[in-house]
Amino acid sequence: xxxxxxxxLWEYILTHIELSISPANFNTWFRNSxxxxxxxxxxxxxxxxxxxxxxxxxxxxxxxxxxxVRDVSYExxxxxxxxxxxxxxxxxxxTKTVRSSALELPLDDFYINKSDNLNPRYTFDTFxxxxxxxxxxxxxxxxxxxxxxTYNPLFxxxxxxxxKTHLIQAIGNHYKKQYQGRKVFYLTSEKFAVDYTDSVxxxxxxxxxxxxxxxxxxxxxxxQFLSKKEKTQEELFHLFNALYDTNKQIIFSSDRPPAAIPxxxxxxxxxxxxxxxxxxxxxxxxxxxAIVRKKAASHGVLLSDEVVDYVATSMNGSIRxxxxxxxxxxxxxxxxxxxxxxxxxxQSLRSFTRPQKNISVKNVVDKVAEFYGIDEESIYEKTRRRxxxxxxxxxxxxxxxxxxxxxxxxxxxxxxRDHTTVIHSCEKIKREIVVxxxxxxxxxNIRTLLV
Amino acid sequence: xxxxxxxxxxxxAVHIVSRFAQKKSAxxxxxxxxxxxxxxxxxxxxxxxxxxGIDLKLEGECTTKGVVAIxxxxxxxxxxxxxxxxxxxxxxxxxxxxxxxxxxxxxxxTIPYDDxxxxxFPENPKNRIVIPGILLRSLFTSIASCASTSTVRPExxxxxxSIEGGILTAVATDSFRLAEKKVPLINKxxxxxxxxxxxxxxxxxxxxxxxxxIMSFDEHQCAFVSxxxxxxxRLTNAVYPDYRQIIPKESIVEAIILRKDFxxxxxxxxxxxxxxxxxxxxxxxxxxxxxxxxxxxxxxxxLETIPANISGSALELSFNHRYLSAVLSLTTSESVSLxxxxxxxxxxxxxxxxxxxxxxxxxxxQ
Numbered sequence: 001x002x003x004x005x006x007x008x009l010w011e012y013i014l015t016h017i018e019l020s021i022s023p024a025n026f027n028t029w030f031r032n033s034x035x036x037x038x039x040x041x042x043x044x045x046x047x048x049x050x051x052x053x054x055x056x057x058x059x060x061x062x063x064x065x066x067x068x069v070r071d072v073s074y075e076x077x078x079x080x081x082x083x084x085x086x087x088x089x090x091x092x093x094x095t096k097t098v099r100s101s102a103l104e105l106p107l108d109d110f111y112i113n114k115s116d117n118l119n120p121r122y123t124f125d126t127f128x129x130x131x132x133x134x135x136x137x138x139x140x141x142x143x144x145x146x147x148x149x150t151y152n153p154l155f156x157x158x159x160x161x162x163x164k165t166h167l168i169q170a171i172g173n174h175y176k177k178q179y180q181g182r183k184v185f186y187l188t189s190e191k192f193a194v195d196y197t198d199s200v201x202x203x204x205x206x207x208x209x210x211x212x213x214x215x216x217x218x219x220x221x222x223x224q225f226l227s228k229k230e231k232t233q234e235e236l237f238h239l240f241n242a243l244y245d246t247n248k249q250i251i252f253s254s255d256r257p258p259a260a261i262p263x264x265x266x267x268x269x270x271x272x273x274x275x276x277x278x279x280x281x282x283x284x285x286x287x288x289x290a291i292v293r294k295k296a297a298s299h300g301v302l303l304s305d306e307v308v309d310y311v312a313t314s315m316n317g318s319i320r321x322x323x324x325x326x327x328x329x330x331x332x333x334x335x336x337x338x339x340x341x342x343x344x345x346x347q348s349l350r351s352f353t354r355p356q357k358n359i360s361v362k363n364v365v366d367k368v369a370e371f372y373g374i375d376e377e378s379i380y381e382k383t384r385r386r387x388x389x390x391x392x393x394x395x396x397x398x399x400x401x402x403x404x405x406x407x408x409x410x411x412x413x414x415x416x417r418d419h420t421t422v423i424h425s426c427e428k429i430k431r432e433i434v435v436x437x438x439x440x441x442x443x444x445n446i447r448t449l450l451v
Numbered sequence: 452x453x454x455x456x457x458x459x460x461x462x463x464a465v466h467i468v469s470r471f472a473q474k475k476s477a478x479x480x481x482x483x484x485x486x487x488x489x490x491x492x493x494x495x496x497x498x499x500x501x502x503x504g505i506d507l508k509l510e511g512e513c514t515t516k517g518v519v520a521i522x523x524x525x526x527x528x529x530x531x532x533x534x535x536x537x538x539x540x541x542x543x544x545x546x547x548x549x550x551x552x553x554x555x556x557x558x559x560x561t562i563p564y565d566d567x568x569x570x571x572f573p574e575n576p577k578n579r580i581v582i583p584g585i586l587l588r589s590l591f592t593s594i595a596s597c598a599s600t601s602t603v604r605p606e607x608x609x610x611x612x613s614i615e616g617g618i619l620t621a622v623a624t625d626s627f628r629l630a631e632k633k634v635p636l637i638n639k640x641x642x643x644x645x646x647x648x649x650x651x652x653x654x655x656x657x658x659x660x661x662x663x664x665i666m667s668f669d670e671h672q673c674a675f676v677s678x679x680x681x682x683x684x685r686l687t688n689a690v691y692p693d694y695r696q697i698i699p700k701e702s703i704v705e706a707i708i709l710r711k712d713f714x715x716x717x718x719x720x721x722x723x724x725x726x727x728x729x730x731x732x733x734x735x736x737x738x739x740x741x742x743x744x745x746x747x748x749x750x751x752x753x754l755e756t757i758p759a760n761i762s763g764s765a766l767e768l769s770f771n772h773r774y775l776s777a778v779l780s781l782t783t784s785e786s787v788s789l790x791x792x793x794x795x796x797x798x799x800x801x802x803x804x805x806x807x808x809x810x811x812x813x814x815x816x817q
Binding site: 022024025027028049050051052053054055056059083084085115211 | 501685793
């Protein structure tokens, strides 16, 4: 037994105590206690749920416990009892601090201020800046410095899960802090549309107009959903003019540039693009690693570089998915009480990255051939036409990476090829997806077809 | 042990004390039992479930000293069925005790009392205030219902008590509504705050006597001491949210309504509320009327208009009717004042001439 480890020491103590007292006593008094820490001066601190426990421990179990720990080592001089916080009760030992921070987090947004709709969790402090979003960040800072003048409207676009909502909400939260007394309002375009139709239905369209014209900073998320809603667009158009003319800052976000939003009135499109339109691109590997690290650190979990690297590179995709993966690791860490190593992470994230189902080679060939619009027979043939070679290599790569089929088997199944050919193909694709994001995306899409 | 007690005194004590014993007998048998102590300090009954604890003095004659633990549920059943006036004799012989009352005699098996835990008293007895028991009882019983019943957030299922400047403030919220009640204190100097689990507060309220008690507390434990005995409870060890920041500072409209009108109109409207228990209220300053409206697609709809004194601008808000009616049990004043800060912002309800109460309820989405 490692006597320096509180958990092992406690388990050792429990096994001894269990023998000397009745099961009812043991269950009542010892189930919710644990060793908080072992002091350097040889004092063992035991965490108990309440004063009842503390008194009873001192009265009944102190000598017994002391005897047991002394038997382990004479280094233990004394036992002290601490009453632990409610949040930490019934939790395993080392994750204690981790848990409490994870649980206490919602306290801040317990009362989301209903008047501005902003979620206080989104701030610039938690926003990771990398080359992919640097421009958007700088534009946001500039807009905050001289709101309504520098970049009005500020239009931020990028694919889902790139941090648009985080950025625009952070602007709102920061604005609120910087310019106290001014009014901020955050909403999604969908909410705007619903609000508008409701007001028309209730006959209170004027109140609706007044409500939105009073804000000094209006933030509208996901404007692409306004397409085809002509009346709502018109309302937004008038609102935009009213705010713009009085130099009120407006911020929009969308998943595509203003010009590419379909079915939206030209005059509104022009206005959306009239200020500053910035793109949040795909995060580069370094940024992804920074995000993983920051997210894990915010929960008090320290991940090894290996794990961070694996999580950041094992899957291309949105930051949201990345956060999902980190969350699952954190959950793991909290349940087990220590940060997982690379092997465990690989195991637990397999469900995120790789299709699990057993699947026949023919099925994979079918799907890939269909994806690239080629005849599946040609995959098995000896042809070296360019449009066939690439899919064939991808098939080999997927069979190897996702389904762990041996190189010779892959070779035989795909028309009797040598295993070195297969190895070469796999390595080639593996090299290329690092540099070619389009290819990586394609493979990701194929994987979703295979699940 | 040999003691002699009045029947009704005994029943009353058992009734109070058994509430503090553990309900499920799955764990330590001592926890679901009542400890009867006959000693130098007279006769006492004790019970604890490790959340709360009680130590109650009983009037009676003690001929032989002794300690005994008896299952609370058995004692409670016996005590509730006593008829007639008179006295009972409790005698401890070997492993059983016998309770003799008039012509009947019952023997009950005892439980080893070695396992019965001690009832802890706060370590720092400096934090103490004197307060009438009846006041604290009504405070706890009225406000505890506003605390959350879920155990996910221990701080929200607790009552927050803060003592400052000679005023005791009690707050309970379940994040949909919030009640704050203030009572003046006799001794002014003390400052302090603690969180008592609402469930424990209710149990303690039932056992509080009417006369003055001494309430003392430290970080983890609080105690209520009277001439009849002592009650203790574990305290919630968590941070209470800063509730003051959500109370709107300004209002756009105020309505003053007779409590009777408010209560009756609300009750009638409630019949028509929908699945979400939604009731819409509207302030009409032009006509000086206040109205309730509810619509249920299956039943029908109802509109109640009541005269009111309204100042400010017109406004409509929707609420869960249970949260509106809850305020009636919190104040006794003849008329209530409703202050609204705008659409989507919480409504403040106060009793007229009753500065002790502040009730905040957040509206439903329109």
